[in-house]
Amino acid sequence: MNAPSRHKWATAGFHLGAGGLSLLWLLPILLVLVTSVRSFDDIAANGLGGLPHSFTLSGFGQAWSDGGQQRALINSLLVTVPCVLVTLALASMAAFALSRYAMPLRRTLLLVMLGGNLLPPQILLIPVNKLTELTGLFDSLTALVLVQIGFGLGFYVFVLHGFMRAIPAEIQQAAVIDGASPVQVFWRIILPLTRPALAALCALSFTWVFNDLLWAITVLRSDAKMPITAALIGLQGQYVSMWNVIAAGSVIAAAPTVIVFLRFQRHFVAGLNLGAVK
Amino acid sequence: MAVLTAGEEHSGSRAAPRTRKRATRVPPVVIAFVLVPLLAEAFWVFWPALQGFYLSLTSWDGVSAPRFVGLGNFQEMLHDATFRTALLDTVLWLVLFGGLSAVLGLGAALLLQQERRGVGFYRAALFLPVVFSLVATALVWQALYQPDGMINRVLGGVGLGGLEHAWLADQDTALYAVIVPALWRQIGYVMVLYIAGLKGIDPVLYEAAKVDGATLWQQFRNVTLPQLRSVNAVVLSVIIIDSLRSFDVVWSLTRGGPYHSSELLSTYMYSTAFQSLRLGYGSALAVVIFVLAFGVIASYLVRAFKEAD
Numbered sequence: 407m408n409a410p411s412r413h414k415w416a417t418a419g420f421h422l423g424a425g426g427l428s429l430l431w432l433l434p435i436l437l438v439l440v441t442s443v444r445s446f447d448d449i450a451a452n453g454l455g456g457l458p459h460s461f462t463l464s465g466f467g468q469a470w471s472d473g474g475q476q477r478a479l480i481n482s483l484l485v486t487v488p489c490v491l492v493t494l495a496l497a498s499m500a501a502f503a504l505s506r507y508a509m510p511l512r513r514t515l516l517l518v519m520l521g522g523n524l525l526p527p528q529i530l531l532i533p534v535n536k537l538t539e540l541t542g543l544f545d546s547l548t549a550l551v552l553v554q555i556g557f558g559l560g561f562y563v564f565v566l567h568g569f570m571r572a573i574p575a576e577i578q579q580a581a582v583i584d585g586a587s588p589v590q591v592f593w594r595i596i597l598p599l600t601r602p603a604l605a606a607l608c609a610l611s612f613t614w615v616f617n618d619l620l621w622a623i624t625v626l627r628s629d630a631k632m633p634i635t636a637a638l639i640g641l642q643g644q645y646v647s648m649w650n651v652i653a654a655g656s657v658i659a660a661a662p663t664v665i666v667f668l669r670f671q672r673h674f675v676a677g678l679n680l681g682a683v684k
Numbered sequence: 685m686a687v688l689t690a691g692e693e694h695s696g697s698r699a700a701p702r703t704r705k706r707a708t709r710v711p712p713v714v715i716a717f718v719l720v721p722l723l724a725e726a727f728w729v730f731w732p733a734l735q736g737f738y739l740s741l742t743s744w745d746g747v748s749a750p751r752f753v754g755l756g757n758f759q760e761m762l763h764d765a766t767f768r769t770a771l772l773d774t775v776l777w778l779v780l781f782g783g784l785s786a787v788l789g790l791g792a793a794l795l796l797q798q799e800r801r802g803v804g805f806y807r808a809a810l811f812l813p814v815v816f817s818l819v820a821t822a823l824v825w826q827a828l829y830q831p832d833g834m835i836n837r838v839l840g841g842v843g844l845g846g847l848e849h850a851w852l853a854d855q856d857t858a859l860y861a862v863i864v865p866a867l868w869r870q871i872g873y874v875m876v877l878y879i880a881g882l883k884g885i886d887p888v889l890y891e892a893a894k895v896d897g898a899t900l901w902q903q904f905r906n907v908t909l910p911q912l913r914s915v916n917a918v919v920l921s922v923i924i925i926d927s928l929r930s931f932d933v934v935w936s937l938t939r940g941g942p943y944h945s946s947e948l949l950s951t952y953m954y955s956t957a958f959q960s961l962r963l964g965y966g967s968a969l970a971v972v973i974f975v976l977a978f979g980v981i982a983s984y985l986v987r988a989f990k991e992a993d
Contacts, residue, residue: 429809431812454834456832503714503715503717504718509715517989519721522730526970526974528949528954530728530729530733531966532963532967536746537728553728563721613815619817619818619931638823642826653827660820663815666815
């Protein structure tokens with residue numbers, strides 16, 4: 407066999423293997439999409455694994471309004487958006503101080519903060535639950551936002567510190583000579599230069615906070631305040647075996663992070679690598 | 685004027701004495717920059733963590749005052765059959781979920797590492813589940829596992845109807861049935877880490893190996909694997925920490941059942957604490973999780989310590 411045709415076979419083999427694998431991976435997602443637009447009667451008659459015989463969006467309607475997914479989605483966004491913004495603001499401030507100034511004990515502080523994030527959350531659940539009761543924050547979205555900020559900080563400080571450390575000192579020195587205050591240096595120089603890392607962490611932390619279940623069910627009690635992950639479990643209990651509604655609920659719960667992923671794919675993947683390999 | 689740490693590290697010996705003298709003067713606002721986040725973390729993490737360790741030495745129902753029982757909770761674990769199941773399942777989870785996601789993630793990375801037409805789509809397909817919440821993932825798979833679901837249909841369709849059963853309701857299969865969705869979601873993540881690692885390998889090494897007549901397998905054994913050592917360490921830490929934290933997928937699929945057959949330490953801890961309201965014993969279970977994770981945490985911090993220098 408000559409070289410070009412062997413190359414062609416290798417390419418075909420690659421696409422066959424990788425394509426098959428991708429199809430296998432996407433199959434569960436496709437199945438849920440199909441199930442979410444089937445009618446209940448169709449599923450009851452033909453089985454969950456059977457071929458679809460109907461098309462209706464009523465499952466979405468039921469999950470959205472009767473199932474409380476609309477409220478849950480709003481709750482999730484009310485928690486996620488402030489949480490991501492505040493965490494990144496606080497983390498970049500700490501990373502700036504620790505990476506650009508000769509703070510005493512800066513290395514120890516950095517590692518202590520990272521260590522806090524590496525702790526298994528289970529050790530914190532009971533005390534945090536009691537702490538929110540003690541401060542009167544139990545069963546409020548504020549509590550969830552605060553807990554998520556506190557627990558996430560260490561990791562973001564560590565990543566941003568690594569990133570800011572690589573910015574040449576001369577840039578900052580020049581600004582200081584021109585009379586810039588530390589806040590101006592932070593806001594005008596260091597933050598803009600850290601934008602790639604901030605974008606990456608933003609995409610990453612959005613999905614982490616949005617997808618969280620454990621903290622939500624630790625500090626919240628009322629159904630009306632639950633974020634979308636916890637509400638999805640509730641939906642499963644409420645609509646037992648009504649798979650069109652449950653599937654529609656899953657689609658609603660997954661949509662925001664999938665949108666973020668598709669829109670910011672590059673940043674997202676960069677974020678994972680920043681967090682791990684750096 | 686405050687001194688930049690980066691400058692301190694890179695400037696020559698001439699400037700060093702001067703910087704050191706000024707190093708003590710950090711503007712107050714910069715100190716506030718680090719203190720505010722530190723206090724936030726101290727309030728929600730360090731202080732609760734200390735309490736958690738203390739509570740593990742108590743018996744507490746959450747209403748009356750905690751009663752100090754020393755190591756009583758840990759002694760009770762020795763005779764607790766559910767604890768033993770949960771510990772065993774956690775180890776099994778670590779080995780199966782961890783091992784398979786590492787091996788399959790590396791396999792996918794090797795397959796999809798080259799930049800060629802269409803590879804972006806394949807990567808995205810494998811990666812898409814990573815952004816799903818584990819709860820949504822769990823429900824997707826719950827639909828597949830139903831008695832009339834896709835998996836049983838396919839088994840019946842290919843003549844393996846004898847294997848059909850209620851995967852999640854069977855004590856013998858529940859744990860494995862829960863691992864599969866967790867893997868489906870984790871493999872894409874591990875793949876991304878490995879692709880980044882593979883891209884960092886100097887191509888000259890492969891050229892040299894080819895000149896020496898190395899087969900593909902020999903190249904993998906003697907070039908790829910050694911070069912991936914630091915990524916392997918990262919993947920290992922991520923996997924162990926993720927395994928010990930795993931909660932969402934089990935909780936939404938089986939709650940640890942049937943009859944604790946898919947119970948992990950994390951789910952047992954949660955139900956003990958918040959459903960049985962045995963907060964002291966739950967804290968002790970959390971301490972066990974911490975002790976299992978400790979080696980990873982320590983080695984991660986040691987590595988970070990070297991890098992932060």
